[in-house]
Amino acid sequence: xxxxxxxxxxxxxxxxxxxxxxxxxxxxxxxxxxxxxxxxxxxxxxxxxxxxxxxxxxxxxxxxxxxxxxxxxxxxxxxxxxxxxxxxxxxxxxxxxxxxxxxxxxxxxxxxxxxxxxxxxxxxxxxxxxxxxxxxxxxxxxxxxxxxxxxxxxxxxxxxxxxxxxxxxxxxxxxxxxxxxxxxxxxxxxxxxxxxxxxxxxxxxxxxxxxxxxxxxxxxxxxxxxxxxxxxxxxxxxxxxxxxxxxxxxxxxxxxxxxxxxxxxxxxxxxxxxxxxxxxxxxxxxxxxxxxxxxxxxxxxxxxxxxxxxxxxxxxxxxxxxxxxxxxxxxxxxxxxxxxxxxxxxxxxxxxxxxxxxxxxxxxxxxxxxxxxxxxxxxxxxxxxxxxxxxxxxxxxxxxxxxxxxxxxxxxxxxxxxxxxxxxxxxxxxxxxxxxxxxxxxxxxxxxxxxxxxxxxxxxxxxxxxxxxxxxxxxxxxxxxxxxxxxxxxxxxxxxxxxxxxxxxxxxxxxxxxxxxxxxxxxxxxxxxxxxxxxxxxxxxxxxxxxxxxxxxxxxxxxxxxxxxxxxxxxxxxxxxxxxxxxxxxxxxxxxxxxxxxxxxxxxxxxxxxxxxxxxxxxxxxxxxxxxxxxxxxxxxxxxxxxxxxxxxxxxxxxxxxxxxxxxxxxxxxxxxxxxxxxxxxxxxxxxxxxxxx
Amino acid sequence: xxxxxxxxxxxxxxxxxxxxxxxxxxxxxxxxxxxxxxxxxxxxxxxxxxxxxxxxxxxxxxxxxxxxxxxxxxxxxxxxxxxxxxxxxxxxxxxxxxx
Numbered sequence: 001x002x003x004x005x006x007x008x009x010x011x012x013x014x015x016x017x018x019x020x021x022x023x024x025x026x027x028x029x030x031x032x033x034x035x036x037x038x039x040x041x042x043x044x045x046x047x048x049x050x051x052x053x054x055x056x057x058x059x060x061x062x063x064x065x066x067x068x069x070x071x072x073x074x075x076x077x078x079x080x081x082x083x084x085x086x087x088x089x090x091x092x093x094x095x096x097x098x099x100x101x102x103x104x105x106x107x108x109x110x111x112x113x114x115x116x117x118x119x120x121x122x123x124x125x126x127x128x129x130x131x132x133x134x135x136x137x138x139x140x141x142x143x144x145x146x147x148x149x150x151x152x153x154x155x156x157x158x159x160x161x162x163x164x165x166x167x168x169x170x171x172x173x174x175x176x177x178x179x180x181x182x183x184x185x186x187x188x189x190x191x192x193x194x195x196x197x198x199x200x201x202x203x204x205x206x207x208x209x210x211x212x213x214x215x216x217x218x219x220x221x222x223x224x225x226x227x228x229x230x231x232x233x234x235x236x237x238x239x240x241x242x243x244x245x246x247x248x249x250x251x252x253x254x255x256x257x258x259x260x261x262x263x264x265x266x267x268x269x270x271x272x273x274x275x276x277x278x279x280x281x282x283x284x285x286x287x288x289x290x291x292x293x294x295x296x297x298x299x300x301x302x303x304x305x306x307x308x309x310x311x312x313x314x315x316x317x318x319x320x321x322x323x324x325x326x327x328x329x330x331x332x333x334x335x336x337x338x339x340x341x342x343x344x345x346x347x348x349x350x351x352x353x354x355x356x357x358x359x360x361x362x363x364x365x366x367x368x369x370x371x372x373x374x375x376x377x378x379x380x381x382x383x384x385x386x387x388x389x390x391x392x393x394x395x396x397x398x399x400x401x402x403x404x405x406x407x408x409x410x411x412x413x414x415x416x417x418x419x420x421x422x423x424x425x426x427x428x429x430x431x432x433x434x435x436x437x438x439x440x441x442x443x444x445x446x447x448x449x450x451x452x453x454x455x456x457x458x459x460x461x462x463x464x465x466x467x468x469x470x471x472x473x474x475x476x477x478x479x480x481x482x483x484x485x486x487x488x489x490x491x492x493x494x495x496x497x498x499x500x501x502x503x504x505x506x507x508x509x510x511x512x513x514x515x516x517x518x519x520x521x522x523x524x525x526x527x528x529x530x531x532x533x534x535x536x537x538x539x540x541x542x543x544x545x546x547x548x549x550x551x552x553x554x555x556x557x558x559x560x561x562x563x564x565x566x567x568x569x570x571x572x573x574x575x576x577x578x579x580x581x582x583x584x585x586x587x588x589x590x591x592x593x594x595x596x597x598x599x600x601x602x603x604x605x606x607x608x609x610x611x612x613x614x615x616x617x618x619x620x621x622x623x624x625x626x627x628x629x630x631x632x633x634x635x636x637x638x639x640x641x642x643x644x645x646x647x648x649x650x651x652x653x654x655x656x657x658x659x660x661x662x663x664x665x666x667x668x669x670x671x672x673x674x675x676x677x678x679x680x681x682x683x684x685x686x687x688x689x690x691x692x693x694x
Numbered sequence: 695x696x697x698x699x700x701x702x703x704x705x706x707x708x709x710x711x712x713x714x715x716x717x718x719x720x721x722x723x724x725x726x727x728x729x730x731x732x733x734x735x736x737x738x739x740x741x742x743x744x745x746x747x748x749x750x751x752x753x754x755x756x757x758x759x760x761x762x763x764x765x766x767x768x769x770x771x772x773x774x775x776x777x778x779x780x781x782x783x784x785x786x787x788x789x790x791x792x793x
Binding site for chain 2: 636667
């Protein structure tokens with residue numbers, strides 16, 4: 001089955017093509033077909049995963065040489081190794097759940113089929129990104145997921161905020177992608193190959209100078225910063241929540257934003273080779289994580305809280321991967337790689353679930369503002385319980401999957417006290433804001449009675465995916481139990497026995513931290529022992545700063561957008577004055593020149609033409625009198641011709657017959673004279689006048 | 695030979711004179727016949743004195759006589775039509791081709 005892994009991305013593409021071209025008008029068929037395709041992909045992914053496990057993680061690679069130059073080979077191919085297999089599994093599982101969920105969520109939308117077509121296209125791009133065997137291919141699919149993300153964020157493009165958000169997402173990620181592209185250029189220039197194996201081999205062999213390798217790694221990381229919404233390019237993700245909620249769940253929580261983490265994990269060899277680049281990655285990861293977590297504390301839009309939570313968790317993963325590169329390059333043992341990828345997997349499930357749950361809540365109460373919700377537990381039981389399972393999971397409570405992966409992330413910071421402290425702070429804040437969300441949404445008194453009364457549980461198509469994901473949120477983490485000798489950790493290391501010791505101390509600390517976060521949220525938003533308003537008043541400046549997201553948007557507005565706009569306006573002025581001036585001058589000059597040409601044409605050329613015509617006409621006027629219409633007159637002319645001809649020519653030729661010739665000419669001349677005399681007498685001009693005269 | 699050619703020349707000139715000066719179309723045609731015969735005499739004379747081993751000139755003359763007869767028929771037909779249309783056979787009357 002691994003052989004046919006290339007079909008996994010192609011099936012959703014088939015769904016996309018068929019829906020767009022053939023049954024766009026049949027909504028039911030479109031959605032069912034898309035779901036059927038992703039489920040087949042899912043089944044294949046499961047088989048691929050099982051086979052990969054059976055192979056003990058030995059990678060499988062198959063490719064076709066697309067461009068083969070002496071020093072440069074470009075391939076199209078697939079690489080199935082444990083990381084790929086896990087990602088395939090995650091993407092198809094969340095994708096299938098989201099598509100089923102979308103039947104309910106998008107019900108009645110005028111562009112229902114198109115939504116499924118876009119989702120299928122996205123899944124194609126994402127799965128292609130995962131199975132790609134070289135950096136060039138990953139870049140192509142990278143851009144494709146960017147495009148589909150753009151399409152899906154702006155799915156409700158009638159809303160100006162959605163249209164703006166999709167532009168923002170596209171352009172912001174493009175900044176990071178430029179870095180990725182530069183990294184690729186460097187790779188092509190210094191290594192001459194894009195194939196993962198080839199690149200890593202050459203990097204490990206030390207073909208590239210250390211400085212260049214660092215730059216290359218940082219540039220490639222630039223792509224991850226854009227896609228995974230890391231500081232300072234994180235601004236697009238919260239705005240991307242303007243898209244339909246299933247899109248947020250699939251793209252902006254579980255898969256596409258994870259692509260950045262996947263890229264770093266995939267090219268981890270680059271970071272192992274460069275201590276500096278790894279440090280950059282780790283620092284950006286933790287900065288993002290802390291920043292996003294603090295913002296999430298005070299946001300009121302349910303989806304935005306989740307978006308900042310996503311950014312924060314992605315920062316976790318990035319940091320873990322960076323620390324792995326840092327420690328390994330210095331020869332230390334590190335759990336970072338395993339922790340990052342493990343957290344990537346578990347996070348995809350519980351964050352997808354959180355978003356779908358949030359979508360279900362929004363579906364029930366038709367608002368995003370958690371201040372308008374409350375007490376929904378009684379109304380939307382399944383949603384509430386699954387949401388709380390996911391919250392427990394993300395908070396890192398035993399034995400939910402988040403606990404295991406988060407523990408590993410925190411464990412990977414061992415030996416870096418600052419990092420460890422900050423991760424624990426983030427863990428605390430995560431638990432706090434997640435439970436703030438839960439308490440405000442599902443507990444307490446309904447704050448908006450009208451909305452509360454109209455709230456209702458979502459249909460089955462929406463709640464079943466929630467339950468599936470809830471199941472995974474609880475149990476998916478168990479593949480990485482520290483006590484398993486052949487768990488997730490050794491799997492991602494291609495079957496090498498790699499194992500982190502279960503650290504009871506660490507587990508205890510992280511559980512205490514997470515638990516205290518929940519307790520604080522409970523006290524503040526359920527028991528109301530601590531008044532949130534009073535806290536808000538006391539820390540007013542900090543609150544304002546956080547509420548406005550550290551003023552990043554404003555900063556970019558002033559620092560980037562305004563100069564760009566000003567530059568654009570300058571260019572416009574230049575355009576309007578100089579370029580348009582040139583164009584207009586050219587036009588004006590052409591007109592004048594055409595006038596001159598016209599004058600010349602009219603008087604000189606036409607004059608010549610008309611003049612020659614006039615000349616012929618005048619000549620004809622003179623010569624027409626020759627045409628008398630009288631046969632004899634013509635004969636006279638013939639005779640004249642013969643006589644003249646004879647005089648000038650035959651005199652010389654017929655030299656021996658001079659006498660007869662001359663005599664004939666003489667006689668003919670006499671006849672000619674007779675004819676001419678008759679003509680002069682008016683003999684041939686027998687018009688009416690002449691006749692009447694006779 | 696000179697005598698033959700001179701006769702032919704004189705005949706041709708008389709014919710030419712007639713063609714150009716006569717007003718009567720019948721007269722013109724008669725003059726034409728004179729010119730034909732002048733040419734015939736020339737042919738026969740050249741045949742007799744220059745290319746003696748051939749009868750080409752004689753044969754050609756016979757042809758010309760035949761063709762001239764046919765031509766006379768056509769010409770007289772035209773004359774008849776002239777008479778019908780212009781009630782006369784004066785050549786000067788026929789100048790419809792005048793500009």
